[in-house]
Amino acid sequence: xxxxxxxxxxxxxxxxxxxxxxxxxxxxxxxxxxxxxxxxxxxxxxxxxxxxxxxxxxxxxxxxxxxxxxxxxxxxxxxxxxxxxxxxxxxxxxxxxxxxxxxxxxxx
Amino acid sequence: xxxxxxxxxxxxxxxxxxxxxxxxxxxxxxxxxxxxxxxxxxxxxxxxxxxxxxxxxxxxxxxxxxxxxxxxxxxxxxxxxxxxxxxxxxxxxxxxxxxxxxxxxxxxxxxxxx
Numbered sequence: 323x324x325x326x327x328x329x330x331x332x333x334x335x336x337x338x339x340x341x342x343x344x345x346x347x348x349x350x351x352x353x354x355x356x357x358x359x360x361x362x363x364x365x366x367x368x369x370x371x372x373x374x375x376x377x378x379x380x381x382x383x384x385x386x387x388x389x390x391x392x393x394x395x396x397x398x399x400x401x402x403x404x405x406x407x408x409x410x411x412x413x414x415x416x417x418x419x420x421x422x423x424x425x426x427x428x429x430x
Numbered sequence: 431x432x433x434x435x436x437x438x439x440x441x442x443x444x445x446x447x448x449x450x451x452x453x454x455x456x457x458x459x460x461x462x463x464x465x466x467x468x469x470x471x472x473x474x475x476x477x478x479x480x481x482x483x484x485x486x487x488x489x490x491x492x493x494x495x496x497x498x499x500x501x502x503x504x505x506x507x508x509x510x511x512x513x514x515x516x517x518x519x520x521x522x523x524x525x526x527x528x529x530x531x532x533x534x535x536x537x538x539x540x541x542x543x544x
Contacts, residue, residue, distance in 0.1 A: 331470070354530050365434075365520060365535030366473075373530075412472060417529025418463070418488070422472040 324349050326413055328421035335403050336429045343398040343424050345413030355396045356414040357387055360423075366412060372396065383407070403428055432456055436521050436536035443511045443543045451506040451539050453521030461524040462504035463488075463533065464496060466517040473520065479504055480527040511543045 325348040335341055347353060354373055358366040370381025377389040387398045396413060408428045413421040434455045443449055455462065460481045465473040465488075475488030479498040493515060495507045504523075508515055518540050522533040 326472075328472075356532070358533075363537075365537045366522075366533070367535075368532045371532060414529075414533075417524070417526075417531060417533065418475050418478065419529075420465075420473040422470055 324353075324416055324419050326415045326419055326421035328411075328413055328424050330424045331422070332425045332427065334427040334429060337405050338402050341398075341400045341403045341407070341426070343411050343413075343426070345396045345398065345421060347394050347396065347413075347415040349394075349415055352391070353415045354417050355387075355389060356417060357381065357385070357396070357398050358412045358414060358420075359383075360410045360412065362409070369398070369411075405430065434521055434523055434534050434536035436519075436539050438539060439537065440540050441542070443508075443541065445512060445543060447511050448507065448509050449511065449541075450508075451519055451521070451541075452503070453505065453536060454503045455521075455523040455534070456502065457523060457525070457534065458501070459523035459525050459534070460501070461527045461531070462498065463522040463524070464494075464504070464506045465520045465522065466490065466515075467520060467538070468517050476506065476519075508541075511541075513543045515541065516543045517541060 327346045356371045357369040360366045437452045463478040464476040477496040479485045482501045521536045524531040
């Protein structure tokens with residue numbers, strides 16, 4: 323059965339620091355992988371997606387993610403976090419199944 | 431361009447009452463979805479419609495019904511609301527089916543069942 327695990331419920335980073343949000347999945351084949359961001363009181367917006375090809379994908383707002391088949395992971399990264407990145411982040415597998423989310427707090 | 435529009439944005443019901451959440455998209459997408467979002471559980475798929483005239487159950491369909499009225503509209507009905515259905519509901523649409531494409535979300539409908 324498909325499943326998505328985001329091990330970190332809440333992460334706090336300082337503004338300007340680097341960020342990595344973890345996502346692990348269970349899927350029968352190479353999945354379609356997505357990261358979405360949700361600002362408070364809003365719907366979800368796509369950050370980036372991976373279907374095939376280059377395992378390092380670039381997204382909006384300076385985010386990137388790397389697909390690692392051997393680790394069944396699709397971790398989201400950003401080199402330098404801005405205060406406006408504070409939000410909840412969701413990993414999705416197969417486009418329809420979502421992880422529980424990771425809430426990001428940014429310290430000034 | 432409105433994208434995905436949900437109504438109402440807020441609703442309070444008493445246990446046993448019924449209601450329908452409406453969703454419309456103007457992007458000519460084939461697939462539409464209903465999710466519920468609960469703290470610590472992410473988004474869980476209730477029902478989806480891969481194309482006009484078809485609907486399928488998701489992870490948590492019990493207590494809900496859906497109607498794909500036409501290509502634009504996909505409604506979610508609670509026939510007899512229960513407190514466990516207190517949640518934020520999101521409608522989404524996609525140009526592609528079976529989870530292979532980007533989902534475009536509405537702003538959500540917050541439902542409280544007393």
